[in-house]
Amino acid sequence: MGFCGNPPPLQPLERWNQRLIPMFVRIAFALMLLLQASGLWSQGMITGQITNEQGEPLSGASVVVEGLRKGTAADANGVYRLENLPPGEYVLRFSFVGYEEVRRKTRLPEGIDKALLHVQMTEKAVEINPLVVRATRADRSTPFTFTTLNREALEANDYGQDVPFLLALTPSAVVTSDAGTGFGYTGIRIRGSDATRINVTINGIPLNDAESQGVFWVDLPDIIASTEDVQIQRGVGTSTFGAGAFGGTINLNTTRRHDQPYGSFAGALGSFDTWKATARFGTGLLAKRFTLDGRLSRITSDGYIERGSADLKSFYLSGAWFGKNSSLRLNVFSGHEITYQAWCGVPAKWADDEELRTFNPCGTEKPGEPYENEVDDYTQTHYQLLLNHQFTPNWSLNLTAHYTRGFGFFEQYKADEGFGRYFPQAADFFVVAAGDTLTERDVVRRRWLDNHFFGNTWALHYIRNDNRLKLTWGGAWNRYLGDHFGELIWAEHLPPGIAPEQRYYFGEGNKTDLSSFLKAQYTLPFDLSLFADLQYRLVDYDITGTDNDLRDVSQNDRLRFFNPKAGLVYRPDRRREYYLSFAVGHREPNRDDYTDRSPNSPQPKPETLYDTELGFRQSWENATLEATFYFMSYRDQLVLTGEINDVGAPVKVNVPDSYRRGLELAGSWRFQQRWELGGNLTLSRNKVKRFTERIDEYDDAFNWVGQKEVQHENTDLAFSPEVVGAATLTFEALNREAGSSRHRLNLALLGKYVGKQYLDNTSNEVAALDPYFVADLQVRYRLHTRTLRNLELSFLLRNLLDARYANNGWIYRFHYPGDVSGDPSSIAGPGSERNMMGLYPQAGRHFLLGLRWDF
Structure with missing residues (x-):
């Protein structure tokens, strides 16, 4: 309530308040100044000299006070000074490029203005492999x-x-x-x-x-x-x-140096007639300069899916020379696989049937028994030459040259094929058999890939003396030459002029990839690191010849990408990090994206990704925790929408906007000395903001009549579950020494959960893969003795709970007014919608038994 005229007279208590409050404020202010001054008077300095083992000063060596935002660098005489420190105990961290990091505890006593701490640093052995x-x-x-x-x-x-x-x-x-x-x-x-x-x-x-x-x-x-x-x-x-x-x-x-000679044998056997044998050896360091390491492996399995066999062979050989500041390593490794094709997928209606879920449609076009050689047969051999050189403690370089040779085919039995499909000049060819005129016959075809991939990479590294500045300039030049061709190796009747194994299509793909990047990392005195990474990439892709549908797919595309990345890391102590980054990535379309498009349609655009990561890492004596929030925003992502080309094959199209947003958690905890719990969990949303689906339409006689367009908004990206998690629980049942022997026995329970995911980008529930949880049980026994060195027996019971699930699949959606109830691959949707689907069921409960002997 207001008043008019002069204010009323002050009461006695109010007059005392007006006098006392300013007086108390002045006294408090004076006390603060006094306390601050006394604190300054009591602060001191820690100083000393940093030298190497010969007593020479290390100018520029870094000194950091752990737990405080305080640090300095040694002067030209190796002398450092940490000033304005209050009395107390401190841990100092000393670092200098080319030397082992040193941590020292020291104390600045009350009433002492200077404490001396001299440090001698030990030079690191030259490690060039990393x-x-x-x-x-x-x-x-x-x-x-x-x-x-x-x-x-x-x-x-x-x-x-x-x-x-x-x-x-x-x-x-x-x-x-x-x-x-x-x-x-x-x-x-x-x-x-x-x-x-x-x-x-x-x-x-x-x-x-x-x-x-x-x-x-x-x-x-x-x-x-x-x-x-x-x-x-x-x-x-x-x-x-x-x-x-x-x-x-x-x-x-694969480049670790093994100074001691070793040998190792590893074997495994398991369900579905699975066998593995691996032998490894290493000479150790010979004449203080040379090493030779090798491996030979053979793996066979019949697979869970019928005829889903694999016959796999491989070897690895690595020879290295080590000088004082250099190393040269030659790696040669190769693999040869023959796998019976299982990529057709099990008809969707059978995927949950105990007896029918292992059915394999591949090879069944042959009358009677499935075709026995419906296989994928491929060999790939890699040659790598790795040179590393340490110019000075600050500068180092690594160069690589590489060559990869790959060749192989997949073979298929195809029934009732018209020869015009393979050789246009034979389109009118027919055979008269038993009075019938036959224009289609069974054939066996092979589709080949024969390629060469070679090039080089380089990286020049610089580290400043105080370890605060790190630079890397790297780059690569790579060249790919690939031949794609098909052959008819057999037919019931070959047209005149067509020889066995004659090629019916031939195309080439030649690609040059040139890239260079510059990375810089700078650490500020208060444990904040700044990071920048700039990459430029040039891709020149040339396609010539015909594809397997006999279309001429010749074209060329040249793309230039600039991929910047930047971020920061804050480490308040040795056990915690907080980080934030933003990165741009580009991806060129692949071969099918180019060759499957119609001749008059524009070339596909490259994809762009803007990735933001915000994370935290913490470790304790018996536990760790990590958390990451990510947002991945896509522009022009290539996805299947049902659109087809001029010959009816599906093509990918660019969708303007899509994204992935999620939270990743991971951690571990060791408790009660013998138990350890670990795991991770991802919660995410993965969406296409909008796109147009095109659905094929057929009449009653199953003649194609056109396509129907359906608009979709805010649908799930294909194969992107919102929840993915894993957990492990390990118990150390035995850890005992008996004389010269040591026995260890570990039991582990492993689990993996994958939430619902979709086979396409429409969020159509018919196209959903059900969520699944799979648990495994593992037992590992290890024996270490002077004579045996290390012997391990392990047992893995996979899918402990015998879960029935599929983790992959494909779908083709169309409209057809007819009945599809007799087709095990087709599931009816609303109205005339039909969904042809193939799924990939995984094995139920099964086991693997392993043996490893290191000597």
């Missing part, structure tokens, strides 16, 4: 999301399955197997990105097929037996070499 993969890998000082599996982790689950199944429990990974067991044709998706969007390198050298951009792990069976570690980067990641660096990267390292 340079091979350092250019393309991430570490805890880079702002990217990654998982690294060491050799011990890989060996624990290695029974001869393809690489994807050894990575199945890593975050956001979903694996597939055509034959249902992990042997033969397998695949992996990371955050829903398929194999054509995952870059794979071995020792920094590209493995992806340059044209399809996929990786066929079956071509390199048992490569994990020669692998020291594997790193998976999710999202765009750091710049790397080769095609497919878009949704994730997988890097295998």
Whole structure:
């Protein structure tokens, strides 16, 4: 309530308040100044000299006070000064390029203004092997999301399955197997990105097929037996070499130096007549300069799916020379696979039937028994020459040259084929048999791929003396030459002028890939690291000749990509990191995207990805925790929409906007000394904002009459479950020493959950794969003695709960007014909608038994 006129007189208490409050404020302010001054007077300095083992000063050496945003560098005499430190205990971290890091505890006593701490640093032994993969890998000082599996982790689950199944429990990974067991044709998706969007390198050298951009792990069976570690980067990641660096990267390292001689035998047997035998050897360091390592492997399996057999052979040989500051290594490794085709998929109506879910349609076009040679037969041999040189402690270089030779075919029995399908000049050919005029006959065809891939990569590294600035300039030039051709190797009757094994189509694909990147990382004194990565990539792709449908697919495309990446990492202490990054990735269309389009339609556009990653990593003495939020925004992603080309084959089209957004959690906890719990969980949304589906329409006589357009908005991306999780529980039942022997027994329960996913981008429930959970039980016994060295027996019971599930499939949607109830592949939808589907059921409960002897 207001008042008029002069204010009322102050009461006595109010007058005292007006006098006392300003007085107390002045006293408090004076006390604060006094306390601050006394604190400044009590602060001191820690100083000393940093030298090497010869007593020479290390100018520029870095000194950091752990837990404080304080650091400095040594002067020209190696002297450092850390000033304005209050009394207390401190841990100082000393680092200098080419020297082992040193941590020292010291104390600044009360009333002492200076404490002395001199440090002598030990020079590192020259380690040149890591340079091979350092250019393309991430570490805890880079702002990217990654998982690294060491050799011990890989060996624990290695029974001869393809690489994807050894990575199945890593975050956001979903694996597939055509034959249902992990042997033969397998695949992996990371955050829903398929194999054509995952870059794979071995020792920094590209493995992806340059044209399809996929990786066929079956071509390199048992490569994990020669692998020291594997790193998976999710999202765009750091710049790397080769095609497919878009949704994730997988890097295998096989270049570890073994100074001691060794030998090893690993064997496995299991359900479905599965066998594996692997022998490894190493000479150790000979004459202090040379090493030779080798491996020979054979794996066979009948597969869960009928006739889904795999006969796999491989070898690995690596010879190296080591100088004082240099090394030269030659790797030669090869794989030969013969797998019976199981990629047709089981008819959808049979996939849940205990007796029919193993049916394999491949090879069944032959009358009577299925065609016995409906196989995929391919050989791939790799040659790698790796040179590493350390110019100075600050500068180092690695160069590689590589050559990959691949050739092989897949063979098919095709019934009732018109010869005009293969040779237009024989379109009118017919045969009269038993009074009937036959224009279609059974044939056997082979489709070949014969290719050469060669090139080189380089990376020049610089590290400043204080380890705060790191630079890498890298690049690659790669060339691919591939021949695609088909042959008729048999027919019931060959037209005149057509010889057996005569080619009916021939096309070439020649691709040049030139790239270069510059990476810079700078660490500020208060444990904040800044990261920048700029990559330029030039792709020149030339296609000539005909495709398997006899169309001329000749065309050329030249693409230029600029892929910037930037981020920061904050490490308040040695156990915590926070990181943020933004990265741009581009991906060129693959061969099919070019060749399947109609001649008059525009060329497909390259895809663009904008990837943001925000993450946190924390470790304790007995636990770890990681959390990552990601947002992957796509422009012009290529997807199947039902659109067809001029001969009716499906083609991918660019959709303007799609995205993946998710949260990844991972952690581990060791408790009660013998128990360890680990796991990961991904929660995500994966959407296409809008696209037009085109559905084929047929009349009552199943004649194609056109296509119907259906508009979709905010639908799920294909093969992108919203929930993916894994967990492991390990119990160390025995860890005991008895004389010169040591016995260890571990029990482990492994689990993987994959949520609902769709076979296409329409979110049509008919096209949904049901969620599934698979649990495995593993028992490992290890015996270490002086004579045996290391002997391990392991047992893996897969699919412990006998879950019935499929992890992959395909779908073709069309409209047809007729009845499809008699077709096991076709499922009726609303109205005249029909869905032809093939699924890939996985094996129920089965086992693998492993033996490894290191000597």
